[in-house]
Amino acid sequence: MSGTYSIYVKYAQNVADIGFLTTTIFCSILIYLTIFKVKRNFGSYTYLLVLFPALGIFFATLEIVLYPNVFHHDASYVFYSTSRPFGMGKNAVIILLGFYGGVYAFTVSMLSVQFLYRYWAIF
Template sequence: MSSEGNYLFWISVTHFVPQVGFFASTVLGSILLFLNNIGCQKIFGSYKHLISSFTTLGMVFATVEILVFPNVHNYNAGFLFFSFENSLGLDGSKTRNIPLAGYTFFHSATISLLSVLFIYRYWAIFDTQKLLLFKGKKALLWVAYCSFFGFQYALGTYFFLELDSISSEYFREEVLIRYHRNISSLPAMSIVAYDPVDGSVRWWNIMGILNICSIVNFQYGVMIYWGYTMHTRMEERIKNFSENMRKHHKQFFKSLVLQVTGYCRTICNNYFRSLLQPLSCLSPSPS
C-alpha cells in the first residue's frame, strides 16, 4: 500500500477472492452435476433438478463475478458500487452499468432459488400434493419467481442507484485519492443518503435501499420461516417413516443449512472488500 493512502494493493487482493470462488464453483459444481445426473436415484424426483439448477446458477453467478469484478466502497454518508473496467465492451453512459446490474440479477435470483429449495423440502415432508407445482410446465412458476426478484433487484439498482451530479461530486476526490481514477470514467452506482450541501434526504436513493432490503429480507424471511417450521415439526412427522427415509430428510435439511451458510460467502466477500479499504468512512468529508 502506498504512502498516499490508495487502496490499489487491497483491490488486487480482493479481486483474487472471486477467482478462487470461480475455480471452486466450477470444479465442485461440475462434480456435483455429474454425480447428481449420473448417480442420483430417481426417488429424488424434482429435487434433483432443483439442485442441478441451483448449482448451475451458482456457477453462472461466479462467472459473472469475475467478468464484472464489482467493488464496494463506503464513504461517510455514501456507498459506492463500481468496477474498474467496462465489461463486455459496454462503454456508453447508459450501458456501462448493465454488467453491474446483471451481477445483482444473478445475486438476487440465486437467493430466491435457495428459498425455493426450503419450500420444496417443507412440502416434501408435510404436503406432498403441492410438489406437483415442481413438475412439467408448472415448474416454470419457480423460474418466473426467481426471475421476478432478479429483475426487481437489477432494475432497482440500475435506476435508483444511478450516479448523478451530486453523488459524482461527492465521491470524485475520494475515488481519485484511493484508486487514482476519475469516477466519471467508471461503471458505478451509488447511494448518498442525504445531500451533503443542504442535508435534504435523497429519496431516489432511499427507494433503492428499500427495494434491496425488501427483496433480501423477504427471501431470508422465507428461509427462516420454512426452515424453522420444518425443524420444529420434522421429528414428529417422520417418526413413522422408514429408517432410510428419515435419514434422507434429515440429510436434506442439513444440506440446506450448509447451502445458506456457503452462500453467505458472497455477502461476506463484498463486506470483506469494504473492510480491506481501511475504514474510508473515517476519512474527512470533501470540502
C-alpha cells in the same frame, strides 16, 4: 484510487479468482453426480439441484468478468465496477451490473426455495 485501499481490491480480485475456480469445479461435479449417478427420481427437486449449481457457475463467471464492488449502506446495495471488460462501453457495463444484481437476487431466492422445500419435505 487511493494507494491505501488498492491492496484490498487486489485481495478481493484474488478471492474472486479462487472462488471462480472452486465454484466451477465443485458445481460441475455436483451437476454430473446429480444427472448421471443418482438412481432415485426426485422429480422437480432434481431440476432444482441442477439449476442451483449452474446458476452458481454463471454468477461466478459474471463476477470474474466484471469484478464488481459492492457498497452497502443501511438497506441498500450499490454495485459498481472500476473495470471495462472486453473494451465495453459504460452503458454495457451498467447493464451487466444490473444483470449481476438480478442473478444475485435470484440466487438468494433459490436458497429460500430450497429451505422451504426441505422444511415441507420433513414436516
